Amino acid sequence: MATHSHEFSAAREQLQALVGNRARGAQDLLDRFDRWGEDLIEGLRGAYDLGYIVPKLIEVMAASHKQRDAELVQRDRERVLQPDWFQRNDTIGYVCYTELFDKDLAGLNSRVDYLRGLGVSYLHLMPILQPRPGANDGGYAVMDYRKLREDLGTMAELKSTAKKLHENGISLTLDLVLNHVALEHEWAEKARQGDPHYRDYFYIYPDRHMPDQFEATLPEVFPDFAPGNFTWDDRLNGWVWTTFNSYQWDVNWSNPNVFCEFADIIGNLANHGVDCLRLDAIAFIWKRLGTNCQNQDEVHSITQALRSFSRILNPSLIFKAEAIVGPAQVGAYLGEGQRSGKVSDLAYHNSLMVQIWSSIAAKDARLMELSMSRFKAIPNNTAWGIYLRCHDDIGWAIDDHDAARLGLSGHEHRMFLADYFTGKFYGSDARGADFQTDAQSGERRTSGTAASLAGIQVALESGDHNRLQRAIDRYICAYSMIFGFGGIPLIYMGDEIGLFNDDSFVNDPAKAEDNRWLHRPKMDWDTAIAAADGNLGHSVAGQIRSRMQRLIDTRRRLESLHAGVATKVRAGRGAGVAFFDRFHPAGNMVQVYNLNDQNRFANTDELSGLYGEVVDELTGQHIWLNDGIMLAPYEVRWLRQA
Numbered sequence: 107m108a109t110h111s112h113e114f115s116a117a118r119e120q121l122q123a124l125v126g127n128r129a130r131g132a133q134d135l136l137d138r139f140d141r142w143g144e145d146l147i148e149g150l151r152g153a154y155d156l157g158y159i160v161p162k163l164i165e166v167m168a169a170s171h172k173q174r175d176a177e178l179v180q181r182d183r184e185r186v187l188q189p190d191w192f193q194r195n196d197t198i199g200y201v202c203y204t205e206l207f208d209k210d211l212a213g214l215n216s217r218v219d220y221l222r223g224l225g226v227s228y229l230h231l232m233p234i235l236q237p238r239p240g241a242n243d244g245g246y247a248v249m250d251y252r253k254l255r256e257d258l259g260t261m262a263e264l265k266s267t268a269k270k271l272h273e274n275g276i277s278l279t280l281d282l283v284l285n286h287v288a289l290e291h292e293w294a295e296k297a298r299q300g301d302p303h304y305r306d307y308f309y310i311y312p313d314r315h316m317p318d319q320f321e322a323t324l325p326e327v328f329p330d331f332a333p334g335n336f337t338w339d340d341r342l343n344g345w346v347w348t349t350f351n352s353y354q355w356d357v358n359w360s361n362p363n364v365f366c367e368f369a370d371i372i373g374n375l376a377n378h379g380v381d382c383l384r385l386d387a388i389a390f391i392w393k394r395l396g397t398n399c400q401n402q403d404e405v406h407s408i409t410q411a412l413r414s415f416s417r418i419l420n421p422s423l424i425f426k427a428e429a430i431v432g433p434a435q436v437g438a439y440l441g442e443g444q445r446s447g448k449v450s451d452l453a454y455h456n457s458l459m460v461q462i463w464s465s466i467a468a469k470d471a472r473l474m475e476l477s478m479s480r481f482k483a484i485p486n487n488t489a490w491g492i493y494l495r496c497h498d499d500i501g502w503a504i505d506d507h508d509a510a511r512l513g514l515s516g517h518e519h520r521m522f523l524a525d526y527f528t529g530k531f532y533g534s535d536a537r538g539a540d541f542q543t544d545a546q547s548g549e550r551r552t553s554g555t556a557a558s559l560a561g562i563q564v565a566l567e568s569g570d571h572n573r574l575q576r577a578i579d580r581y582i583c584a585y586s587m588i589f590g591f592g593g594i595p596l597i598y599m600g601d602e603i604g605l606f607n608d609d610s611f612v613n614d615p616a617k618a619e620d621n622r623w624l625h626r627p628k629m630d631w632d633t634a635i636a637a638a639d640g641n642l643g644h645s646v647a648g649q650i651r652s653r654m655q656r657l658i659d660t661r662r663r664l665e666s667l668h669a670g671v672a673t674k675v676r677a678g679r680g681a682g683v684a685f686f687d688r689f690h691p692a693g694n695m696v697q698v699y700n701l702n703d704q705n706r707f708a709n710t711d712e713l714s715g716l717y718g719e720v721v722d723e724l725t726g727q728h729i730w731l732n733d734g735i736m737l738a739p740y741e742v743r744w745l746r747q748a
């Protein structure tokens with residue numbers, strides 16, 4: 107028998123007194139406390155005084171447990187028995203704004219068959235909790251975590267939507283914005299009224315003394331439209347910490363009451379059937395003077411505590427970390443050392459996304475190989491969220507040291523990528539837009555949809571058939587890597603039909619200054635349905651849909667794409683081809699991606715031991731490898747020994 111800390115034993119006793127142990131659900135809860143209670147205590151110990159927080163949190167847990175309905179209790183049991191549900195090869199993700207997808211939750215409900223037809227089993231609905239009126243950072247300025255945006259539906263409808271999704275084999279992800287709340291949130295309102303309890307929920311300073319000291323080492327997230335990290339507020343009579351926009355107030359996570367508030371919010375969302383919470387801007391939640399106030403160790407203690415809390419209370423819920431940080435920092439979000447496998451279950455693979463675009467622009471896989479080699483193994487109960495595009499801009503996160511190793515300048519390469527993807531570079535058909543230019547270095551981030559960045563929009567307008575076909579092939583090549591890497595592939599809404607940039611946002615004053623809306627187009631249902639029905643033939647949307655469908659169907663068949671094994675990325679000798687090795691007991695696979703608009707040859711040395719007769723899983727074609735294999739421009743092969 108393991109010996110337990112006295113905090114554990116006291117908490118266990120308190121929990122049992124509150125929930126009893128006769129009901130089946132209560133016994134399950136206590137069993138899970140036995141399994142994960144110490145992880146909870148350890149996480150809390152890293153950031154808080156245990157004497158204060160533990161009893162308070164156990165009360166939150168017991169109250170939330172009593173609200174959990176029988177169906178979700180059953181879902182908890184199933185997920186505990188199949189903890190790798192999100193790692194499996196048949197997990198296919200889709201990300202959308204409810205209102206842009208089909209107006210509201212009722213509209214979404216009417217499209218569940220469409221999602222199923224595509225093969226989707228994981229749906230992320232972009233922010234839908236009640237945001238502040240007017241500009242709200244695409245919903246990331248939440249005013250009420252217990253209400254839905256009125257135009258989208260009610261909490262009761264959220265629950266019935268989750269139920270319908272579950273019945274169709276689809277899990278539901280929502281955003282949990284935990285670094286900040288809208289200035290109209292009731293905590294902020296009470297702080298502004300002078301309530302000391304709520305003033306402690308924020309970082310408030312009477313003068314510039316502390317803000318200036320912090321600013322000395324703080325970067326700026328939105329230098330163009332929200333310069334600085336602090337905002338003066340007359341009613342507070344002080345400077346409040348605002349990392350993002352001035353209307354997004356950072357909450358003070360060193361306050362245990364804030365932790366308990368969010369634990370309660372998590373319990374409530376889970377009780378509405380939410381399966382996964384995307385932890386928005388998680389890297390920023392702990393502040394430390396003299397640092398950039400990102401990735402602090404306490405962030406991981408807090409995540410471990412929240413995660414363990416959920417494992418005990420509602421184990422069918424998982425966490426996805428939105429930590430857009432470098433290879434050296436991102437591993438900690440999935441857990442390193444003592445915290446291995448105890449923090450988030452998923453994390454975005456931002457570096458891979460950047461490297462895919464970079465390798466396509468440079469027609470060269472060497473930087474991708476080097477950058478991917480920087481990643482340590484991730485815990486085998488976790489997975490990456492793999493994506494080509496999302497709702498945010500692309501920050502060209504090219505590491506200076508990696509670039510230097512290849513004789514490149516990091517700065518020059520970042521400038522090249524920003525030029526290339528805004529079509530300024532000679533020969534580029536990409537059509538993106540600059541986002542947040544850094545005044546000193548001239549470096550810029552980029553907005554634009556995947557199809558527009560891949561050059562399809564410009565090529566289509568040119569009327570040049572070959573150019574268009576190349577662009578579509580380039581796009582599919584990039585997306586193939588998303589489906590082939592292992593981890594949850596996240597299809598960004600409309601990418602299955604290649605939606606282009608939409609500049610109508612400039613007419614809406616609440617959106618006009620933020621060109622990330624360029625790549626948040628409204629779903630085109632006529633095209634989507636026709637493409638799904640196979641009625642669009644060889645058109646852009648028709649081709650993209652049918653080729654993406656093939657990738658999805660192939661992936662769903664191949665157990666070896668389970669996230670539990672890692673992908674090794676290699677640049678071949680000629681550098682213009684990327685190789686992804688996946689060694690899995692269910693069958694090894696070598697994926698080959700020609701990054702060039704010309705033929706390339708991959709020889710048998712580069713094919714990691716494949717020889718003789720091989721099968722291309724994407725086409726079913728059997729190929730005899732003599733010296734190797736010839737690849738057409740942007741051709742993709744997923745090869746296995748026959």
Ligand code: GLC
Nearest residue numbers: 243244246283350386387498
């Ligand atoms: C995340 C979101 C981004 C938002 C920011 C602040 O990075 O993805 O859209 O602006 O957090 O909430």
